[in-house]
Amino acid sequence: MHEIIDIPWDVGPYATRLADAGVKSVIRYYNHRNSSRLPSKCLTERELEALHAADLSVAVVFQQRGGADGNISDLNSANGxxxxxRALELAAKLNQPHGSAIYFAVDWDYFRTSELRQIEPYFEEVRRLLGNDYKLGVYGSGTVGTHFQGLGLADYIWLAGALGWSGTRRALERGNWTLFQKYMAVRFPFADIHYDGNIFNPAFASFGQFDRAAALDSPKGEGSAALFRVIARSGLNLRAGPSDTYRIIQSYPLDTIVTGRGREGEWVKVDIEGDGDADGYMHRTFLEPVSGGLSQELPAARKPVDVARAEMELGVREIPGRPNNPRIVMYHATTTGGSAPDETAWCSSFVNYCVEQAGLTGTDSKWARSWHDEEWGRDKTANPEDGDIVVFRRSNSNTEGGHVAFFVDEDANSILCLGGNQGNRVSLMRYPKNGRLGPFNYKLLSIRRA
Structure with a gap:
């Protein structure tokens, strides 16, 4: 089963079996009243206790129709x-810890400016009443989530599973989401109940889940995945193995979103069911990254610079204009503040990614000079080796910043560096130890080693 599921049914009786099946977090509902179709939609104290007893974390979403079927009047100021x-009443009754999140559903594809403005008073009231006690999440389309986050009225964006809803694909591509309801109406393996499976964006520390005592952070990678889009115009075959000689399991049409779980040469291991296991292989030539990315397959004893070299072989570079390279967004996701456009300086995010992939701890900062300022590792400026981390001050008459990369070689006046955001790509470039390159003056601050 998926690690993060949402479901409108009381699953307390199945809590232990859910945990045994690999579920880590269950998203349940708050509402005003249950319906005859969903008689146990609202989370209860008994169910919450059963879930926590099974070591499952919980997140909550408020939905009482939520504007479904075009009923936008559900989302006015008074109803906010x-x-x-009502959400706060239930949160108090269930002892939901402060600092966790309450999501509010916008269960329809509202995309016109007039519609979004009409909904604004609803979230203004919700934000006012939740105050600093709870994080505010929005469930809905990419357009809805992005709009209210931009107004400061949403901390988290939970993308509904309807990929045709406005702005959703764009939000995925930009990394501007916390949860994505990727897998719809999946049947329990042990009961005639259906749930939705969700993917977590590891750019965030949490999606607002909680246990008995406190709001929780998410272990990196929990519930997360790399998403790809099929770009073969005539569709793409899923094969039983990483070669054209293996049998075709099924063909998937253009624009299908699939989940990548690993790579073997030119082939991507694809998880169609979303249960964490590979269902087959697709050739990566016909897959376009949508969100996140796959780690390179490297020896277990790899060093950070080995990861950097593998990334350079991939040819990672910025995409001109408005689109972002999802792999650079992924680098940013390893640092405080999470995902960011590929135009945001990404040399430190790149180094942090490589360091973490090698099993070490970086600075968790997008600020290049954090590696020097925080005295990361040991100072090896006097006797550097291949793969050490080089930190420069970079400045001109208008700006003061820095650059960080991996040491490759040096001469009396310069250092050959392997790094990200060097010529807008992952590359080898030579930087002066104390001198000018292009519009900037560079000065070596230190060379660090883990």
Whole structure:
């Protein structure tokens, strides 16, 4: 089963079996009243206790229709007050820890400017009433989530599974999401109940889940995955193995979103079911990264610079214009503040990614000079070796910043560096130890070793 599931049914009786099946977190509902179709939709104290007893974390979403079927009047100012007050009543009754999140559903594809403005008072009231006690999440389309996050009215964006809804694909590509409801109506392996499976964006420390005592952070990678889009116009075959000689399992049409779990040469291991296991292989030539990325397959004893060299072989570079390279967004996701456009300086995010892939701890900062300022590792400026981390001050008359990369070689006046954001790509470039390159002056601050 998926690690993060959402479900409108009481699953307390199945809590232990869910945990045994690999579930880590269950997203349940708050509402005003249950319906005859969903008589146990609202989370109860008994169910919450059963879930926590099975070591499952919980997240909650408020939904009482939520504007579904075009009923936008559900999302007005008065209902914002009513829904927020009810959510807070339930949160108090269930002892939901402060600092965790309450999501509010916008269960329809509202995309017109007039519609978004009409909904704004709803979230203004919800934000006012939740105050600093709870994080505010928005469930809905990419357009809805991005709009309210931009207004400061959403901390988390939970993308509904409808990829045709406005702005959703764009939000995925930009990394501007916390949860994505990727797998719809999946059947329990041990009961006639269906759930939705979700992917977590590891750019965030949490999606607002909690246990008995506190809001929780998410272990890196939990519930997360790399997403790819099929770009073969006539569709793409899923094969039983990493070669054209293996049998075709099924063909998937253009624009299908699939989950990557690993790579063997030119072939991507693809998880269709979303249960964490590979269902077959697709040739990566016909897959375009949508969000995140796959780690390179390297020896277990790899060093950070080995990871960097593998990334350089991939030809990672910025994409001109508005699109972002999802792999650079992934580098940013390893640092505080999470994902960011590929135009955001990414040399430190790249080094952090490589260091973490080698099993070490970086600075968790997008600031290049953090490696020097925080005295990361040991100072080896006097006797550097291949793969050490070089930190420069970079400045001109208008700006003061830095650059960080991996040491490759040096002469009396310069250092050959392997790094990200060097010529807008992962590359080898030579930087002066104390001198000018292009519009900037560089000065070596230190060379660090783990």
């Amino acid at each position: 007050v009513r829904d927020a007050e």
